[in-house]
Each structure stands twice: as C-alpha cells, then as structure tokens.
Amino acid sequence: MASHTITFQPSNQTVSAATGALLTEALRDAGLDINQPCGGQGRCGRCAVIVKDGSIRRRSTIRLTASDIESGYALACQSIVEGDAVILIPEQDQIERRLVTDKTAKAIAAPFPYDPARDQTVRAFAVTLDPPTLDDAVDDVSRLERALAARGIRHLQIPLPLMKELSARLRDAEWQVTATIETDTWRNPDGPPRLIDLIPGDGEGAAQRLFGVAIDIGTTTVSVYLVDLLSGEVVDTAAEYNKQIRRGEDVISRIIYAGKANGLQELSQLVRATINEVIKRLAQRNKVELWQICKATVAANTTMTHLFLGLPPASIRLTPYIPTVNHPLPVAAPEVGLDIHPRASVDCLPGVAAYVGSDITAGVLASGLADADDLTLFIDVGTNGEIALGTKEWLVTCACSAGPAFEGAGVACGMRATRGAIEEVWINSETFEPTFRVIGDVKPRGICGSGLLSLVAELLVTGVVDKGGRFKMDMATPRLREDEHGSEYTVAWAKDTDSGRGIVLTKVDIDNLMRAKAAIYAGFTVLAQSVGVDLADVQRVLIGGAFGKYINVEKAVQIGLLPDMPWDRFSFLGNTAVMGAYTALLSRDARAKIKDIAQKMTYIELSADNTFYDAFTSALFLPHTEMSRFPTVAALWSSERSPET
C-alpha cells in the first residue's frame, strides 16, 4: 500500500500515512489532539481542517458548504488520504466561529462613526463665567446663559432643584463650571436645551465622565449596556433575570398578576429593582458614579414597557388588545425609580402594538432590516418571540408567546448565558456521552438557551430523543433514567459540576423547548404566508435574542426553530433589542429612525384565526411533522441513524 507524507501546519510536523487512511488517524500518529465530540462521525464539524495542498478525498461533506469546500475545508474524520498533503489545523476558535453565527465582538463600539457634537443629545460644556460686578449685575442664570450662548446653547431650561444650587455652585467653583446639558431631543432638534448638572471646574474632555445606559427589559432577562457618551463605546454589559419571573413566566401571567391588588405596583418595583441592580453592578465594577449616568434608553415588549412605567396592562390582554401607549415620551429617571442621575431622561423607545414592542423596533434598527434591499426575516427569539419580515420598502410584524426556555428559565437546570453555563453540547453517537463547552471554561453550573438548543438537537440526531421529544429509555447509557418525576438525561454528573449536583435535561424541559420553537416557527411561517411570501425567497434570516455569544444555526435548524435554508443566509446578531437601544442612546437620528420603523411596520394579529394554532401544532415535532420542510436535516439523518418518530 502506498505511503504518503502528510504535513500538518502550523507546527509543520510530518507523518507517513497509507492510502485510504483517515486524516484523524494521521493526526493521532502525529500526536496532535483534535476535537471529535461526535466520535468521528462527521456530524459535529469540530474536526474541520484546511487542505492547503495535495490529495484528500472527502467521504462526507454534510457539514461543509460549497464555499467551505472551495476554501479547502475538510472534516478530518471524513477525509481519506490519497497522496501527499499539507493540512492546516485552524485555531479551535476559528472552527467554532465557522460553525456558529456570531457578530458579537468582544469590545462593542458604536455601530457608526460617532461624533457627539453631531449625534449626541446629552453633552458636557466647560464654561468660564465673568464674575459679577456692579456694572454687570445680571442674575446667575443670565450669566450662565451668556457663557453657554457662545457654545450655541440658547433658552436653557434649568430645573428647579438645580436652580436652588446654582448660586452656590457657581461661586464655589469660582465661576468655572462644566454644564451637562441635554441640548435637544430626538423629537425636537431645535431644543430647548435642559441643564442636567453643573460640575465645578473645567471638566470637559478626559476629566469629564458622562455615561448612559441602554436597557433591554425582557420578560425573562434584563440586559444593560453601560455606555461612555463621550467616546460612544460600550464600557461594559451585564444582564440579570427579571425579578418579575416569580410573578409569572410570560406576559399574559404578568398582566393577570398586575390586575391583583397592588400587583401593578409590585411588578413595577420588581423590574425597576432588577434594572437598578444591574446598573449598580456595572457602575461599581467600572468605577462610575450613578450620577454620572445622564441618559437612558429602554427597549422592551409592550407589556414590559407598561409595567416599567407603571401603566396598567389589562387592556393589552383583552380583545381588541389596546395598550395605553405604544410611543411613550421620555420621563425623568425618578419618575420610574431609576437610580441614575435624577435629571436624566429615560426614553422608552416606540413599539407597534400590544404584542410588538420596542424590542423589535430597536431590533429592526440594529439588525439593518429597515435598510435591506433583499427580502429579510428578522426573528427576535425571546420569551415573547417577535418577528418582522420585509425589506427597506415594507415591513410586517407579528408576535408569539414562546415561553422562557430559550433564556434558560423554566428549565430544570436552566440558567442565563453567563459564566458556568453549558452553551454547546456534542454527543457521541456510539457512547451517547456528552462533551460540552462551558462559558468561562469553569465547572458547569447549568444550561443556557443555546446549550439547551444544542443538547436537544444532539440528542435528536444521536437518537436518544425521538421526533416527538421523548427519551428512548432503552438506549444503552447510564445517563438516561426515569423516576416518579419523569425521565431525564444527565448532561454532567454531580462530581463534575460547580454545585455538586448533577445537571440534567428533563422531558418537561424538552416539551418547553418544543413549544418555544414551535411558536416561533409557526409565527414566521404564518406571517410569511399572510403576506404571500414563500420562505424560500427569504434571502437573509437575522436572529436576535438574549442568547450567549453564539447560537448554533445548524442545530437550530435541526430542531426546527429556524427554517431549513443555506446557512450563509443566517446571521446571529445577539441581543438586537439592547443593541438598538444602544444605537438610539448615541444618536438622535437613530432614535428618530426607530419611530419611523414603528410607524412603517404593519402588525399582523396571529390570534385572529386558527392558522397560527394549526401551524403551531404541526411544529410540535422535531424538527416538524412535515419533514419535506427540512430537506437537509432529512439528508443528514438518511446518512446516519435516523431518529424514530
């Protein structure tokens, strides 16, 4: 049998390999460790390498796109040596990034060239006032206005609490002060400007610190960006479960709770407390004072906006589903109990309807959908799934209640996509043993939404779970067990976890995930259908949601959350709601554009007939009752052990 020389880059190790050998064998001979979570079955794609030169035959290309192959990608476990070859082993990161869709950069910078003087409504102006004399005895306010007029600020409004301190602040600062001013608003670029604070000394530039917060109030998760309003950069981000969860998992149960005595007040306080905790944490770990946070934008679904503002949401739930307001005006931080600068304004972004809030309008802005030339589908995967379809010319939208499974809530061992969360899982199809990646590379604490999605997809593909979402209890693995509470699969043994308790996936968890994915799948299919669009014509699918850094698009297709179409049409954008709020925080033009988006969107009420319910029921399988909708998944299964229905 002919022997060939295989050179592995970047280390330039060479080994000899016989014709017909697998690259994985050559790698092992070279002492090079390569990831094979699926057990070398060409399924996980984690053993991808790049054939730089030479003769390799790809036994299976299921994991590879045409462009992958063009780029030289091959799966080591599926590549047969046929001659000498030079093989590049990419960084593991690079492989993972090829498999998932990830636009979340480590450092978040302004999504446009940020110029505070042009874009920002809250700015700092250092001014030196002429000290008063008998010949120049104008009042303090006029003196300050005179100095600021030279900076283009006219008709300054000074709130009374600040007016009370004006005399002392000017004199204590010896007439040299930095004024924090909301120069105008998105709504009225002609002002009037409003004084937020007056700080002693020439604090403009480096010395002056001026921050804002962009807030996404999800039904399940509250996410906050702390933003430097001078540079436009995100200083830090943090998220926390919405404390309202204990009063109901979805918007409907929250609305019902709000109708109880003091229910509305309690829910308002809970969400405000959540936001304040997250902001406080961000401020403390970045050495920012709360009073230095002088602006806030809020994206949220309509119910969350109502509860945050303290508006009764009852009529949102009752036909004809009328919110008090889709487009609230900015309020002062103390009016909504936010512990930031007391004169900061809090701008709740505009929504569209009772079940399509500013999370989706902000998301549409952040996703670029509103500028799309091609037909684009935008899916905000959250407890309240919100979907938009269209181009820059037209937009339709709908919403569907998915439940909190994708956010790791309402799941036995669920958690947010944070340190300790299992975010991706591979299961060996021979042993049914799992391999997983944990955020922060620590002992696992639980499973986040993307981990759950990945886990169920792997269990399905390896046949541990059938198309109905049931565990096949006869599989030869100690990880499956059943007791009076039901059946479960142990992902991590107790000895391997952070808490010392095992991490499991239960049948109930799978049911929750199936309902969640079915609701979203039914949502966008019915939406497309209602406007006569064939899903195959969708050129781009933009996915937003409070997942972690990654969502494995392939696995999302495998379980039937996303439509089966070429992977390169998918983009996972991360939390688009908070991104949109961040963009609106920076730019009055962006803020105005969100309003345009809200006005441009046509809301389709899914509950108006039975179409949605029928579509939902059909989608309550993995991936779907009609396998013809998922041809690539069907093809994958036909090459492996197919899960039984």
Add this chain to the structure above:
Amino acid sequence: MASHTITFQPSNQTVSAATGALLTEALRDAGLDINQPCGGQGRCGRCAVIVKDGSIRRRSTIRLTASDIESGYALACQSIVEGDAVILIPEQDQIERRLVTDKTAKAIAAPFPYDPARDQTVRAFAVTLDPPTLDDAVDDVSRLERALAARGIRHLQIPLPLMKELSARLRDAEWQVTATIETDTWRNPDGPPRLIDLIPGDGEGAAQRLFGVAIDIGTTTVSVYLVDLLSGEVVDTAAEYNKQIRRGEDVISRIIYAGKANGLQELSQLVRATINEVIKRLAQRNKVELWQICKATVAANTTMTHLFLGLPPASIRLTPYIPTVNHPLPVAAPEVGLDIHPRASVDCLPGVAAYVGSDITAGVLASGLADADDLTLFIDVGTNGEIALGTKEWLVTCACSAGPAFEGAGVACGMRATRGAIEEVWINSETFEPTFRVIGDVKPRGICGSGLLSLVAELLVTGVVDKGGRFKMDMATPRLREDEHGSEYTVAWAKDTDSGRGIVLTKVDIDNLMRAKAAIYAGFTVLAQSVGVDLADVQRVLIGGAFGKYINVEKAVQIGLLPDMPWDRFSFLGNTAVMGAYTALLSRDARAKIKDIAQKMTYIELSADNTFYDAFTSALFLPHTEMSRFPTVAALWSSERSPET
C-alpha cells in the same frame, strides 16, 4: 337783612336763609344731616355740595380743584348765602369717591375683551373617542390624540401620572371625556400642548369649571385672585399677612434669616403655607375644588420669588446684588408645594434686578405705564417700595425699603385693610375728636395703612402732631397720653372697639410711617433726578399698593408721601402687582409683554452713592424739610393753624 330761598335737591326741601348765612346752617334748618368730620372748617371736604343754580360765595376753595368749582362743587361749611339757590346734595359715596382715587371696581373683570380661544393657554376640550376595535386597535394615547387633532391639538404631552390613569379614565367615561390642556405657553405659542387632566363626560362649557389663581407675594401681604378661566372674571379675592413676617419685617432680615440653618426651608414653607391658606379659603367659599385650579401666576419682589421657589437669596443682599434668577421658568405646582392641581404650572413673572421684582413689572403692565404717551411716575407702595418712571419709549426703575407700615404691620394697632380696619380718619380741629370710617361698617379692630396715613395727616393738619412727627402733649384732649412706653393718641376708646381694647397711634408708629414715606419720596425724587427729569413735568402719578379700596391722595400729599401736584394727575390703582399677575394669567400676550417690560426697564441702584440717603433724611419730616416742595400744603396751613416744627 335779605332773606333767600334755598332749595335742596334731590328732596326739594326749601328753607329761608339770610344773606351771609352758611349753607351748613341752612341745611341744619332744613333738618338735613350732612357729614362734617372736621368740625366745619373746610378741611375734610366731606360736606361738598353742588350749586345747581343761584348765588353762593365760596369762602375757601382749598379742598376744591378748578374743575370741581367748574362742576359747581362747594363745601357747605365754607359757602355763604348771597341769594336764592338750588343746592344738590350728592350721595355720600360720590363725595368720597371724588376725594379719593379709586379704580377698584366691586366686580373685577378682565382688563381686555377676553377670548379664551385666543388668549388663554389652559383650556378644556370635550371630545368623544371612537371605541377601539380589532380593525382600529391604536393605543389609547393615539386615540386621544386623534380626537384632539380635530380640535387643533397636536403632539400632546401626557405626564406619566396621568398616563397611568388614561386606560381606566377613558373606559370608565365610555370614551367621552373633557381634556384640560395647557395648549401652549407664553414662551412657545407653537406648543407642545400638555395634558393637565382628563375628566369624564362632556364637561365643556357651563358644566366644566376651570380656574386659575393670580398671586402677589408681598413681603408683608399675600394677595390672591381666584379667576374663572372660562369667563376671565375674578371670582373672589383674598389676602393674608405673609407668615414670614415673624421671621423679619423686611427683605433684608428675611435674607439674613434664610442664611441660618434650615432658614430657607422654613421661609419657603411659611410663604407657601400662607398662599395655600388663602387659596383654600377662596376655594371653600366659592365652592371650587382645589384640583379645578389649573394655572397660577405669581408677582413678587425678587427676594420673595427666591424664597417662594426655595432659592437661596444670600447674594441679593451682598454687593453687587446678584439674584439667582430674575426670570424663572414655570414650575409644577408640587415643586413649590402649592395645593392646586398637581399638574398646574406656576409661572413666576419676570423681574428686573435684585430689588426690582415682578411685582413692579406686573404693576407696570397693569398700570398702563408701558403704554403711556406722557411722562408717568408709577409708585408701588409696599414694604419694598418700587418705583418706575418713563413713557412707552423708556422706563427707569428703582427700589427702596419702606418697611411694612403702609400695610398696617409693625404698627401698634395695625391691621390689613379688611373688615374692621379704620381706613379713613377726620379730626375735629377744635376738639381733636376723631371721626372714622371702618371697612364693613363694624366696630373697629385696628388701623390699616390708608387709615394710618389719614390719621397722621389729620393730626398734623390739626396741630396734634408737629412737623417732626412728635405729639404736642400740651393739647387739651384726653386722647393724648404718655407713659414709660412713650406717647400715644387714642383713636378709639376701649368701649367702642371690637376687642374691648383701645386703638391707639404711638410715637413709634408715626416714626415708622415717616420712614416709610420718606423712603418712597426719596426714591422717586432721586430716580427722577438721576435721569434729569423735573417732577413737575410728570403728567400722571400711578399709585399701586396693597391698601384697601381707597387711598386719600390729598392726605398722602400732606404727609409728604406723594409729590405736591394737581390731584387729577394721581390715580390710585389698588394692588397693581396682583392685577398684573391676573392679566398675565388670562393672556399669553400680556405675559409676553411683562417680559418685554422687564427687559426694557433700566434699573438704577439707589445705594450706589449718598444721594438717596440725603434725600431720605430730608424727607424725614411732615411733609418735608423743604416746604417749598409742598406749596398747596403750605397754603392750606397758612389758612389754618399751622403745625409747628
């Protein structure tokens, strides 16, 4: 001796009278009672009659102007019968009104033809909304806006507290509501409109009640007009001493007090409590609910404005005399603790300088000075005396601290010009017995400012008090007495008063009054001098102040408060500050005009050199050290017993 027939109208009684008889004798013969408080000496002018026909010789015409004589007026006690005559006895009221200057009508109506749709910024709009359906599922706010757009209201701002109740109010009212809206402001006639309240039902017109308050915060007295914003009429007026008095009589002592620990907070609370009490009294007795009061305007001197708003006034007192603000922006009623509608805006009118506040700018508006063709002097007689001089082309202004004597405060038996106050006094020059008029025709309770002024003038003219303001203790009257506390004149014996305690005028009271009148006299003379104006060229003297209905101009000249010039150049306008606030409450144009007035006025600082002090010292006599400045007073005295210096 020839006998003549005298016919008295309107009763047509006739009597026979000899040549040389006095008309008062003929009147007595006819059994007609005529008032002679001065004892028939031609001094009080209260026995004025009109000679319709026949021969009467006027022995003295000191009380009569040329136009009086032309109109046939004669004093009965000074008129000698020389032939048959027809004599009309006017109504007593008519005589009194001839003697005093009084423009305070009983019912106060808008000083211009009021049209709320054109003039008023706070209005009520009854609207009926389309109930929502699945095909018309816009949010509540948009639905309300849509209905109001038909009434010309666009971009309505709904404050959060009202937004919270919007859903319930609209549904409870079955979509038929009356919206109370601040449609715009004096500053921005283009809006945005702001929702103040939303009341169930079609309340527009008669059913809807919409009120405002015009407030004058004096150092000593707080005056309030309760105004019907639909008709523009003053419903009722009330006044009360400023509760701050107990913390200092004048602005300087208040400023000092404000500098103590919690002093500012205390003074703010005191003045706000005063205003709230007056408003509550007005509301209760007119069956108005406090929440129906949806707008307030405030005129006040600069220190009072600062204390009302809670601004520290310290720098007002220290050279170069800088207030925090001369032109505050409107604040919400709760920000200044006013118990009216919580969303009413409170508009503190603009002032000019540290010692020339909005009481004078409002007063200038109300007085018409800003429209004067002729050279006009405007004197606002208050604890803080404020003076303006000019025409519609130019205005100069100054201020002088007069103390509270003219408001009946800081005076032994002083009181406000209200029920029970002695408001005018005549003293018989033979017996030195007083006659007085009491407001409300009840037993006297004390002496108000005009009574004090009248009393001192009478004591001076009858020689009970000398030009230095000292009692002449050797006069033969039991009403003068002296003890270890000083000397005093008893105006009303204990048995004749409401309280059962005597009402007296003390030497200290006279000194207070002299200082007050000297400060004001010095103020306007120095002001005129500083701009090169001869007082004789002043064509009109407009007098404002928190006196009662009347001020006896003649007596004010006699004591040297007002300049000695023809009486018909004087007009007493009453409380011009509250009148100006009232006008500004009704009309955005008037409000804008006050700002124009404030900007047009040139402030003259009297304390800049010794001129004012010298003028003040010279005026510390009755009427003045230079009698040549008071020729008609000198002439009066030369015809009677002249007071000795």
